[in-house]
Amino acid sequence: MAREVVSGISVSTGIAIGKAYFLNRSISSNLPRQTVPVHMNAGEKERLQYGFEEAVSELSAIREKVPAELKEHKLIIDSHLMMLKDPKLLKASTKYIDDLCINAEWALDKAVNDLEKTFGALEDKYIRERMQDVCQVAQRVQAKLIGGEEHLRPIEGRAVLMAHDLSPADTIELEVNKLMAFVTTLGGKTSHTGILARTLNIPALVGAEKIESSVVDGDLVIVDGLAGKILVDPDEEELEHYYTLQTQFEDYQSTIIKSCQLPAETEDGYRVQVLANIELVEEISAVIDNGGEGVGLFRTEYAYLNRQELPGEEELVEKYSELAEIMSPRKVVLRTLDLGADKFMSYFGSLDEANPAMGLRAIRFCLKHEDIFNTQLRAILRASVHGNISIMFPMICGLKEVHQAKAALAKAQVELTAEGIPFDEDMQVGVMIELPAAVMIAELLAQEVDFFSIGTNDLIQYSLGIDRTNPHVSYLYQPLHPAIVRSIKYVVDAGHRAGIGVSLCGEVASDPYCVPILMGMQIDSLSLTPQAIPGIKRILRQLGMQECKQLLKEVLQCRTVAKINRLVTDNIYKKYPEELIFFASLLDNEEITG
Amino acid sequence: MTQNSALCESSNEPSSVVVKTVIVVNQLGLHARPAAQLAQVSQNFKAEITIICDSQEVDAKSILDILTLAAAQGSSLELKAEGVDGAEALDCIEELFKSKFGEEK
Numbered sequence: 001m002a003r004e005v006v007s008g009i010s011v012s013t014g015i016a017i018g019k020a021y022f023l024n025r026s027i028s029s030n031l032p033r034q035t036v037p038v039h040m041n042a043g044e045k046e047r048l049q050y051g052f053e054e055a056v057s058e059l060s061a062i063r064e065k066v067p068a069e070l071k072e073h074k075l076i077i078d079s080h081l082m083m084l085k086d087p088k089l090l091k092a093s094t095k096y097i098d099d100l101c102i103n104a105e106w107a108l109d110k111a112v113n114d115l116e117k118t119f120g121a122l123e124d125k126y127i128r129e130r131m132q133d134v135c136q137v138a139q140r141v142q143a144k145l146i147g148g149e150e151h152l153r154p155i156e157g158r159a160v161l162m163a164h165d166l167s168p169a170d171t172i173e174l175e176v177n178k179l180m181a182f183v184t185t186l187g188g189k190t191s192h193t194g195i196l197a198r199t200l201n202i203p204a205l206v207g208a209e210k211i212e213s214s215v216v217d218g219d220l221v222i223v224d225g226l227a228g229k230i231l232v233d234p235d236e237e238e239l240e241h242y243y244t245l246q247t248q249f250e251d252y253q254s255t256i257i258k259s260c261q262l263p264a265e266t267e268d269g270y271r272v273q274v275l276a277n278i279e280l281v282e283e284i285s286a287v288i289d290n291g292g293e294g295v296g297l298f299r300t301e302y303a304y305l306n307r308q309e310l311p312g313e314e315e316l317v318e319k320y321s322e323l324a325e326i327m328s329p330r331k332v333v334l335r336t337l338d339l340g341a342d343k344f345m346s347y348f349g350s351l352d353e354a355n356p357a358m359g360l361r362a363i364r365f366c367l368k369h370e371d372i373f374n375t376q377l378r379a380i381l382r383a384s385v386h387g388n389i390s391i392m393f394p395m396i397c398g399l400k401e402v403h404q405a406k407a408a409l410a411k412a413q414v415e416l417t418a419e420g421i422p423f424d425e426d427m428q429v430g431v432m433i434e435l436p437a438a439v440m441i442a443e444l445l446a447q448e449v450d451f452f453s454i455g456t457n458d459l460i461q462y463s464l465g466i467d468r469t470n471p472h473v474s475y476l477y478q479p480l481h482p483a484i485v486r487s488i489k490y491v492v493d494a495g496h497r498a499g500i501g502v503s504l505c506g507e508v509a510s511d512p513y514c515v516p517i518l519m520g521m522q523i524d525s526l527s528l529t530p531q532a533i534p535g536i537k538r539i540l541r542q543l544g545m546q547e548c549k550q551l552l553k554e555v556l557q558c559r560t561v562a563k564i565n566r567l568v569t570d571n572i573y574k575k576y577p578e579e580l581i582f583f584a585s586l587l588d589n590e591e592i593t594g
Numbered sequence: 595m596t597q598n599s600a601l602c603e604s605s606n607e608p609s610s611v612v613v614k615t616v617i618v619v620n621q622l623g624l625h626a627r628p629a630a631q632l633a634q635v636s637q638n639f640k641a642e643i644t645i646i647c648d649s650q651e652v653d654a655k656s657i658l659d660i661l662t663l664a665a666a667q668g669s670s671l672e673l674k675a676e677g678v679d680g681a682e683a684l685d686c687i688e689e690l691f692k693s694k695f696g697e698e699k
Contacts, residue, residue: 079630082657086633089658115658124664130626134658309667315621 002222003233006215008183008208010228011194013531013582014253015246016181016203017239018158020211020219023170031142033106036097044097048090048104051145056084059140076133083137089115105145112138132165155179160221162211166193176200181223183230185209198531205230226582245581252582260291260534262541266519270545273525274537275333277505281323286530291537294330294388296527297453297505298323300337300376310372316379324387331388333453333503333527334380335432336373336405338362338394357467362395367404377412384424392430392453397437402448434458439487446498453527454491456506460484479508480564480587485517485555492521503527512539512576512583513568519543520552535583539576612680614673616687620694623666628695633657635686641677643687654687 036044059081066074083089089111096107112134119131155178163170165186182197182204197204203225215221215232222231222242226249231238264274275296276287287295303311303319324332340361353359366373380391393405406429416423431438431445434455438445446452456479457468463483466473478484488504495502505527508514515536518526522545528536551571558564565587573580618624624632636643636654643654647669652659654673665671675683 075627079626079657082630082633085637086656086658088653088656118662122662122664124623124666126625127661127664130661133626311621 001235002231002238004210004214004231006208006210006230006232008205008211008228008230010203010225011206012182012197012202012204013225014181014201014203015225015242015249016158016160016223017242017246018160018180018221018223020162020215020217020221021153021155021159021179022215022217023161023163023166023174031105031109032103032146033109034103035101036103038101041097041101044104044107045094047145048093048097048108051104051108051141052084052090054144055137055140056081058144059084080133080137083134084141089134089138105142108138108141108145136165136170160223162215164212166196181205181225183208183211183223185212248578249582252579256534256538259541260537262291262537264293264537264540266540266548267542267544268546270519270522272519272523272540273503274533274540275331275503275505275525275527276530276533277527278530281319281326283530284323284326287327287533290530290533292330292530292533295323295327295332296503296525298332298334300334301339304337304339310375313375313379313382316376317382320379320383320389321386324383324389328387331390333390333392333430335392335394336363336376336380337366340365357461363393363401363405364395367401367408370408373408374412377409378416381409381412381416381423381427382421384427385422389424390428390430390451392432392451394432394455395434395458396431396445397435398441399444399448402431402445406448433491434462436463436487439463439491442491442494443498446494446500449500451501451503452491452495453503453505454488456484456488456504456508459487459506460508463487478561479511479514480517480555480568481561482556482558482564485564488518489521489552489556492523496522501525510536511585511587512536512580513565513572513585513587515539516543516548516572517552517555517568519545520548520550520555535579538579542576610676610678610680612675612684614684614688616671616673616691618665618667618669618671619691620697621667622697623669624660624663626661628697629657629660631690631695632660632687635690636683639675639677639679639683639686641675641680641683643673643675643680643683646672646674 059077063074063077063081066077089108092111092114093104093107096102096110097104100107102110115134116131119128119134122128155175158180159178160181160183161174161179162183164184166182166184176196177200179202181202182193184193184206185208186206193204193206203223205223205225205228208230211230215230219232220234222234222238224231224242231242234242263271265271273293273296274291275294276283276290276292277297277299278284278287278295279299279302303316320334338361340356340359360368366376380389383389391409393402396402396405409429413423413425428450430449430451430453432453432455433439433442433445436459439459442452460477460479460481461468464476464478464481466476468474468477492502501524503525504518504523508518509526510528510532512535515526519540526536551568554567555564558567569587620628622628633655645652645654645660645663647663647665650663652663654660663671673684673687675681
């Protein structure tokens with residue numbers, strides 16, 4: 001057994017085995033703090049000045065080494081350089097030497113602490129977080145002062161980088177190509193570490209808080225980016241298991257990437273569309289590289305968050321047009337603003353709602369704020385001439401909302417016509433089915449729109465009445481609950497009876513245990529995160545429509561979730577025992593392996 | 595744009611003060627990258643340059659100072675330069691704001 005197992009959030013998948021290599025910049029705890037005699041103050045100030053200069057030349061040298069494709073890195077390093085050259089930081093530290101007769105390291109530390117207070121009081125979250133950059137810069141100076149000549153030891157052998165946080169400068173300075181994996185204690189799903197690791201194609205875990213106490217430099221570790229854990233000091237058996245798994249995973253990856261541009265077609269010729277869920281225009285290349293046939297869900301919230309002002313029409317037009325143009329002739333489905341619940345605009349602040357998930361969000365918010373909605377609708381319409389754009393409204397619970405939303409769209413069309421601005425008059429309009437009420441009236445809704453998109457993440461939560469992020473009830477998040485399976489089938493059938501397409505976006509679409517059941521319902525398209533597309537496409541290509549229909553029939557006869565899960569895992573795990581180990585499933589793990 | 599033209603022409607006097615008002619038009623406001631550019635440009639001049647936003651007054655040569663303004667898109671900033679090349683400095687800075695710090699195409 002491994003000495004310890006530390007869990008983290010996987011931001012880049014894969015398996016790595018190597019020795020822990022700690023990026024030791026957490027000097028603040030053993031920072032030398034001394035008072036110095038007054039007559040030595042001048043010398044201390046000179047030393048401080050020298051520390052800054054050395055840090056500047058070191059960082060400038062790193063800047064030169066930044067490869068051209070990492071332009072963002074260069075810009076971040078530029079701002080770090082400006083912080084080093086900032087007269088304020090040096091002046092404030094110098095003043096502490098004068099006033100308190102303390103050494104340069106301590107003085108700088110105090111100046112940084114003062115800044116931390118100033119930044120901590122700022123309302124803008126993005127700027128507040130720049131304090132992290134200030135700290136990284138100050139640590140570089142501290143390292144120079146303390147005299148760590150080469151504070152980065154050369155990387156030998158197979159190293160797994162462990163760090164509190166990873167700055168862009170760190171990643172340049174380090175010979176990243178020699179690293180097997182990244183593990184950091186800080187960072188969320190969208191951190192810089194994840195982006196870099198995915199580019200380098202190595203596993204990465206963030207938020208692995210326990211590494212600092214559980215792992216020692218040089219420890220043998222296994223980073224399991226599939227399950228999101230680190231095995232510290234593993235035994236022979238575990239090593240052997242993971243070596244095998246690693247080879248299998250690498251083979252598997254190269255296989256699925258090779259076949260990801262093939263059509264998503266079952267063995268017996270049933271064609272399904274595999275689309276991507278994205279929120280940034282920059283993600284388009286990942287969609288195309290992974291074999292996405294279009295964008296099934298473009299989340300439009302991003303442009304509205306983390307800023308004081310609302311985005312203008314021109315800005316949105318530019319963004320949506322770029323998206324449509326690059327993806328063209330592939331389709332792009334834009335979901336209108338889904339704010340509220342867990343996402344709020346700083347422009348409005350969060351409303352004082354006891355239960356925001358059931359509050360003024362998504363289409364409800366838009367219908368209330370007509371001007372905001374109008375700007376977005378105009379922008380989507382204007383962009384529609386640049387490619388194949390569809391629009392869909394989220395959180396629809398009744399016909400009235402559909403009528404109101406469509407009226408708002410018609411109003412925007414009338415305005416544009418009057419202004420002589422072109423738009424695609426035949427743009428498809430759809431609704432998201434994510435409330436149980438919308439499921440029940442699917443037949444009625446189908447008369448009003450061109451397509452349905454089932455949002456299973458919300459549908460599961462609203463149908464089963466549970467909040468998935470609440471650890472007390474998260475065990476009830478059951479995607480194959482008989483109620484959910486029946487709901488999805490009901491919507492697909494209602495859509496097909498009315499002659500409209502039904503798509504599904506939500507994590508269910510990237511779950512290999514759920515996909516065959518959806519295929520049995522003859523779903524028209526699946527929309528999932530770009531990285532999951534190659535694996536799901538491969539599963540799809542090995543499925544037969546007859547077996548999917550048979551499986552669905554049997555699933556519908558089961559009376560409990562447990563029975564369904566058993567049936568599905570028995571069937572599917574038997575069919576793909578080799579590749580299913582590379583997937584994370586929404587189903588209960590024990591039921592899958594047991 | 596307002597400009598204190600009476601003073602800015604009078605060249606060499608070190609006490610000459612130039613004033614200009616600029617609006618933050620770029621989408622992200624004075625975030626890290628624009629702040630770095632602004633400080634960099636300011637440092638090329640001898641004049642003392644200050645930025646006034648609401649009642650906060652900061653040094654335009656300090657990226658840290660500029661960041662603490664947290665000036666969002668649409669904010670109106672008053673620039674003040676004192677020194678021989680003050681007028682030139684403010685022209686350059688104004689240009690930077692107008693170009694949206696190269697943020698948008």
